[in-house]
Amino acid sequence: MSPRWVAHLPFTAADLPAAQQFASTLARSLSLLSEVDSGETTVSAEDAQGVHHRVFCDLPLDGGRRCVRRVEHDGDCTTRRSR
Template sequence: MDEIRKVAPVESARYVAHLPFSATDLSSALIFARTLVRSLAFLDELDGGETTVTHEDEQDGHHRVFCDRLVASGRRCERRPEHEGACQPRGGLRT
């Protein structure tokens, strides 16, 4: 009765969702973005390592949220950009 149907993979394009929010300063905005990405890390469609923050009126000035270098097992470094020490995957960022 219950039949399992196999669905062919669908080719997909990459998109960027712009999600405005309020923060008191750039540091707070980066923390918010980092927390948001980590809370959604279970979504395979999300490329959290590419996350940036911009001021609403300065869309050309992107601030990276994560280092994003490739590390072991095809994971990405989740430390802050320009961190000291070795890169380390700490959880859910995927390639």
């Protein structure tokens, strides 16, 4: 297995929910690449980079899949995004 790396890409956002939305959009747009683990996406403030806020739930589900919904979502976990 290849070693894992983390890309740090600074961006601006009005607040934490806006930052999570941006990161969610970015991660999902790159999810077609097998090297990207979208479920592990986090955001942090530039001056508090040691404090990570999860973007996706990512809880393990049956069949080895993981929940793709946003962190702290209402309702049941799912492996499919709602449209």
